[in-house]
Amino acid sequence: MALEVLDFELPPIGTNAFVVADRERAACVVVDAPLNAFSTVESLLVRNGWTLEGLLLTHGHWDHTLDGHRFAAFGARIFGHEADRILFSEPQVMNAFAMPGIEMHPVAVTDWVKQGDCIELLGRTVEAREVPGHCPGSLLFWFKDAGIAFPGDAVFRGSVGRYDLPGGDFAALEASIRRQIYTLPDETRLYPGHGPPTTVAHERANNPFVRG
Numbered sequence: 001m002a003l004e005v006l007d008f009e010l011p012p013i014g015t016n017a018f019v020v021a022d023r024e025r026a027a028c029v030v031v032d033a034p035l036n037a038f039s040t041v042e043s044l045l046v047r048n049g050w051t052l053e054g055l056l057l058t059h060g061h062w063d064h065t066l067d068g069h070r071f072a073a074f075g076a077r078i079f080g081h082e083a084d085r086i087l088f089s090e091p092q093v094m095n096a097f098a099m100p101g102i103e104m105h106p107v108a109v110t111d112w113v114k115q116g117d118c119i120e121l122l123g124r125t126v127e128a129r130e131v132p133g134h135c136p137g138s139l140l141f142w143f144k145d146a147g148i149a150f151p152g153d154a155v156f157r158g159s160v161g162r163y164d165l166p167g168g169d170f171a172a173l174e175a176s177i178r179r180q181i182y183t184l185p186d187e188t189r190l191y192p193g194h195g196p197p198t199t200v201a202h203e204r205a206n207n208p209f210v211r212g
């Protein structure tokens, strides 16, 4: 049965959290944890009787991880890249780039993921690809047989992630997009960390920042 992707644009700066659900299996996986992601997911779990198989963090920026500690307290498996370890364990290091007064808690990642790792979730294979440039620990998660991928803030519809934040690097970002994103099958649907979904073919043909 096909996977369903539910998109929630959440505070405080409009960051997408995605719930990838398999209704037949009565289970889901969550991608990223902005503010209120946990209560959003919890009500879905209760209403549908779903189990939560994991939280995939595309990178360690605060707006994607604010609710991470709530998922940890719930006992969820949390996947992330070790290059962002400091951002997960001491999110306040990015205070200067965050909103004043926002409360940040450390996130205990349970599963460190690296290039090419294949994670078994929802009875399927999820391939992780490293896409640094926006953040050193940026990951893309590719649900291969479903033809969907979550690139975090590496690429957006018609745009790319910021590369002027600490650890950012345009040359690295460009290489990540060319080698790890534009090499996915054309019809792969991309669900970025901000804004609407797109496809690999659309970005390769139209993205003004990185031409395919």
Ligand SMILES: [Zn+2]
Pocket: 059, 061, 134, 135, 153
């Ligand atoms: Zn980011």
